[in-house]
Amino acid sequence: MPRTPKNIPHDHWKLAMTRGIGPIEGRNLLEAFGGATQVLAASVAELAEVLRRGADEVRRNMDAVNVARELEEMDRESVCGMLPGDDDWPELLKTATPEPLALWVRGAFQEADRFSVAVVGSRICTAYGMEQADRFAGWLAQQGFTIVSGGARGIDAAAHRSALRHHGRTVVVLAGGVGRAYPPEHAPLFDSVVAAGGVLCSEFPTYHPSEGGLFPRRNRIISALSLGTLLIEARLNSGALITGRLAAESHGREVMAVPGRIDSPSSEGCHRAIREGWAALVTNVADVSQQLRSSSMLVAGAMAAQARVGTGDCIGVGASAGAGACIGAEANLLHEVKPTSGVLKLTPAMELVLQAARSMRSIDYDVLSQKTNLGIAEVMAAVTRLELSGIRLRNNG
Structure with missing residues (x-):
C-alpha cells in the first residue's frame, strides 16, 4: 500500500517538492550526494557543482518548502505517497x-x-x-x-x-x-x-x-x-x-x-x-x-517486468517455451512449464482459452472461438494477456 503521510521520509519529500528540481536534477543530486538528507545539507557552492545553473535559487526554494504543511494537506485529502523502490511502485x-522522484x-x-x-x-x-x-x-x-x-x-x-x-x-x-x-x-x-x-x-x-x-x-x-x-x-x-x-x-x-x-x-x-x-x-x-x-518490444518489456516479480505459466510450441523445462510427449504440440509462483489471477476468458489451447496442435483464433464460445476479439484479448503474463501460445516457426 502507498505510504500514509506519517510514513513519508521528510527529506526525500522536501527534495521532490522543491521548485527548480525536476526528476533529472533530483536524480543527479541524489547520486552525487548519496541521499536526500545530504542534498538538503549541501551549500550553494556544492549544489552548483551538480546543477548547471540556478543553485542559489534552488537553495532558497529548498529552505522555503514546508513539508509539515504538505503532509497535513495530504492527510486532509486522503492522499498517500509513493517512492521509487517501494514494493507497490509500478514496474512499468x-x-x-x-523516472519520477515521487508520486x-x-x-x-x-x-x-x-x-x-x-x-x-x-x-x-x-x-x-x-x-x-x-x-x-x-x-x-x-x-x-x-x-x-x-x-x-x-x-x-x-x-x-x-x-x-x-x-x-x-x-x-x-x-x-x-x-x-x-x-x-x-x-x-x-x-x-x-x-x-x-x-x-x-x-x-x-x-x-x-x-x-x-x-x-x-x-x-x-x-x-x-x-x-x-x-x-x-x-x-x-x-x-x-x-x-x-x-x-x-x-x-x-x-x-x-x-x-x-x-x-x-x-x-x-x-x-x-x-x-x-x-x-x-x-x-x-x-x-x-x-x-x-x-x-512490448512483449519483451512486459516479460522483463514479469521476471522481477516471478514467472507464471509458460506455454510454447516446439523444443523450448522460455525459462524452465518443457513437459510433453510429442513434437509440435503445446508444451507446458509449471508455474514457479501464482503471480497472476486468470480471468474466465483466459482460463477458457488456456484449457482449449491445451488440446490444439497450433493456435487458430477461429477454432479457439468455437471451442470457448467467445468472440474472436475476446479470444485475441485473452491470448494477449496470457502471453504478456508469461503464458506463451505460439505457432511453431
Missing part, C-alpha cells in the same frame, strides 16, 4: 524518462495494472471521437486492461467513464496536484475513479496548480505506465500526439491510432502518425488486440 514506471496518489496501484493501455486524444472532440473512445476503452476494460489517461475534457474523460461503466480499472494521471481537480468539473469523475478502486496520481504536491509546462511531464508518465497507447482524434502538435511519440520512441511501446474524417482537424495527428509509420491503424478491437500481441 521504471521505464519513464526520467502523490489517491487510491492504490494493483498487480493488474501491469496490463494497462493509454487512451488519449483531443479535449475538443467530435461525437465520433467520443463514441470511439467509449467503444475502445469499454472493450479493453471488459477484457481486464486498465485504462490510463490524463483526466482532461473530451477523449480522456470519455475513456475513464467508459472504463467505470464497464466495471474496469482506470488510472488518472494529472499535471497538477491530486487535491485540486483540473478541470474543476471533473472532481466527481475523479472521486468515482477512486471509489471504484482506481488511481488518481501526480508527481506534484497536493494542491499544486495544473500549469501548462507540466503537461509534457504528465504525458511521459501516461506513456510509461501503459503497454500500448491508443490515439483517438489527436490533433497536430497536441499533447496526445506527444504521448504517442513518447510511447513509440522513448519507451518502445505499441502505438495505435483510430482514423477519422480526412478533412477533420481533430484527426490530423492520428493520420500523420499512421502515415509516418509509428502508429498502427486500428478500426476495431481485434486490431488493438493483435497489435498488442504482435509487438516484440
